[in-house]
Amino acid sequence: MTRFAQFTITALALVAPAFASCDYGTHLYPREHTVPVSTFGYNDLIGPLNWYSLNKTANELCATGQHQSPVVLDSSIATAHGDSISFTVDSYPFGAEFENLGSTVEVPVNGTLKAGGKDYKLAQFHFHTPSEHRIDSEYHPMEIHFVFSTPDKSTAVVSFLVDFGLPNLLLSSVFQNVNEIATPGETTLTGPLLFAALENHLKSNAIFTYSGSLTTPPCTEGVDWYISAQPLQIDTATYGKVKDVIKFNARYTQNKLGGVNLLQNIANELK
């Protein structure tokens, strides 16, 4: 099932510095035939503290933006009921492609979101271990991002935090072959994907909503976040398989919305 995608990191760095970011596959960054491996990462000089330095033009907001994600989700963040937005994902009874982008593992799928008076199209969903957002400061073992865009390049993300607990049918099926994409650039197939239970979960619980950013370069702002306040569950055996592949891909918590960017703040302090 595994096939090795062809890629060269240097070629991608020249033509498409933003490829494989959180909004890969949206109208802004249309999908390519091969899996583009990210040029940014989560360790030392390619990690979040240094994303600005990777491209000071493209990634300026990573170091100066004041509405950056992730944030702590507390009483300062607005909430709404999940049924105030409409979130649907197409069924893939024979599975869907599953890609290792280096910075995350991702499943390209179609779907729709109606929220905030806009009609969005789904591009993909991908995973972070541990979670990027934290509810009342508490992190969770995993976070799932469904990334949507409109033709005029508005971006929205529907997000689910995931805690340890019972096996989740959808997640077990997504990760059925995750061990086959241990190397960045590899692709495999998921098991059957049916989203009715996930759509119901979103609809039946509160959601946090705020305007933030992509959590990966180029850290673009104006991204509308819709985060289920009720975490999903995953069993530890499945989680272990996923963590072996993703390892660690959570950006550090940013300043409070509208506050000084933490990197800008320390740059001022060091002057």
Ligand SMILES: *[C@@H]1O[C@H](CO)[C@@H](O)[C@H](O)[C@H]1NC(C)=O
């Ligand atoms: C940095 O980003 C800008 C704007 O996206 C792009 O034009 C430029 O080629 C990038 N530079 C490098 C070195 O990747």
Ligand SMILES: *[C@@H]1O[C@H](CO)[C@@H](O)[C@H](O)[C@H]1NC(C)=O
């Ligand atoms: C999404 O829908 C488009 C248009 O119908 C289709 O061409 C594409 O193959 C679909 N992609 C997936 C992953 O289902």
Ligand SMILES: [Zn+2]
């Ligand atoms: Zn993400």
